[in-house]
Amino acid sequence: MEAATAAATQLGSGSIEYSAQELSVEDTIMVHYTPPREFFREESGLFYCGGYNGWDGEETPVMVPLLRQRDGRYKASITIPNFAKTLDFTVTDGIRYDMGPDDAFYHIRVTHIREEDDAGNIRLYRQDEDGTLTYEGMIETFDPQELERMIDEGIDKVAENIKVETLSTEEQQAVQVMRAEASILGEKLGLGNMQVSEARDAFDFFDDETTGELQVEHLGLVLDRMGLTLDADEIAGLLERHTYATRPEATTVRLSEYMHMWSELDQADTGIDII
Incomplete structure (x- = not known):
C-alpha cells in the first residue's frame, strides 16, 4: 500500500500525544490521537499505519487499530523496536489518510x-x-554462557535492590542494561528483532515490579499472551529444561530462561496460534 499516494487528494491534520517525554528502544508507549473534525466517517474504525526511520509509505506498514475513548480521542499501544530512531506514521480509516502537519507524516523521535x-x-x-x-x-x-551469567547476576542485583515503588537512577540504569542484554541474548538465540520485542512486552506485562523474574505459575499466562497454546505437560517440560535444570528449587522464571523457552518454541514451531 502506498499511503502517501492514496492520501494525496484527501488530507487532514489532527494531533497526537504520547505517554513519555524521553523514549527508548523497546519501550511500549500509548499514543493518543485527536482526529480533525468531520474528516473521517463517523462510523469508521481508525488505524495507526506506519514504519520507522524515515518511512515514506512505500514499504509495507505496521498496522495497529486505534481504540476510541469517551472524550472522542483514539489511542493505541506501540512497542518501539530496538533498531528504531523515529516512528513515522499516518492515521487512516482505509479511505482517507491524516498525514499530519505539512502533509509529511507524523513523527515521534526516539x-x-x-x-x-x-x-x-x-x-x-x-x-x-x-x-x-x-x-x-x-x-x-560476550559468548552466550558468559552473557547469560551476567544477565542472571544483573537480575539478582536489581531484584535485591528494589525495595520501594520508586527506583533510584542507578536501579533504573541497571534495568535498562538488563533489558538490552536480554534482547542481545534473544537475537543470539536466533530470534528476530520483532520477536524479541514482542517477547519482552509479554514478559513485562506480568512483571509488575520490573525485577526480571516471574512467578512460575505466571509462565502460562505469558505464553498465552504471546499466542502460544501449550498444555500443562508442555509448560512443565519447558520449566524442567530451562529453569529447574539449573535451579531445582526455583519458584520464579528468569528473563534469560524465558528467552531460551521462547527460542525453543520458535524453532519447534509448535503450539502457535496466529491471532
Whole structure:
C-alpha cells in the first residue's frame, strides 16, 4: 500500500500525544490521537499505519487499530523496536489518510537509541531533536554462557535492590542494561528483532515490579499472551529444561530462561496460534 499516494487528494491534520517525554528502544508507549473534525466517517474504525526511520509509505506498514475513548480521542499501544530512531506514521480509516502537519507524516523521535558497531558491540546514544547523537555507553559482545551469567547476576542485583515503588537512577540504569542484554541474548538465540520485542512486552506485562523474574505459575499466562497454546505437560517440560535444570528449587522464571523457552518454541514451531 502506498499511503502517501492514496492520501494525496484527501488530507487532514489532527494531533497526537504520547505517554513519555524521553523514549527508548523497546519501550511500549500509548499514543493518543485527536482526529480533525468531520474528516473521517463517523462510523469508521481508525488505524495507526506506519514504519520507522524515515518511512515514506512505500514499504509495507505496521498496522495497529486505534481504540476510541469517551472524550472522542483514539489511542493505541506501540512497542518501539530496538533498531528504531523515529516512528513515522499516518492515521487512516482505509479511505482517507491524516498525514499530519505539512502533509509529511507524523513523527515521534526516539531519544535513547542503539547501533551495532563492526565488532558486534551495541553502542548506546542519546538522540537530540536535531538528530545529533551523544554517546552514552556500550554493551560489549560476550559468548552466550558468559552473557547469560551476567544477565542472571544483573537480575539478582536489581531484584535485591528494589525495595520501594520508586527506583533510584542507578536501579533504573541497571534495568535498562538488563533489558538490552536480554534482547542481545534473544537475537543470539536466533530470534528476530520483532520477536524479541514482542517477547519482552509479554514478559513485562506480568512483571509488575520490573525485577526480571516471574512467578512460575505466571509462565502460562505469558505464553498465552504471546499466542502460544501449550498444555500443562508442555509448560512443565519447558520449566524442567530451562529453569529447574539449573535451579531445582526455583519458584520464579528468569528473563534469560524465558528467552531460551521462547527460542525453543520458535524453532519447534509448535503450539502457535496466529491471532
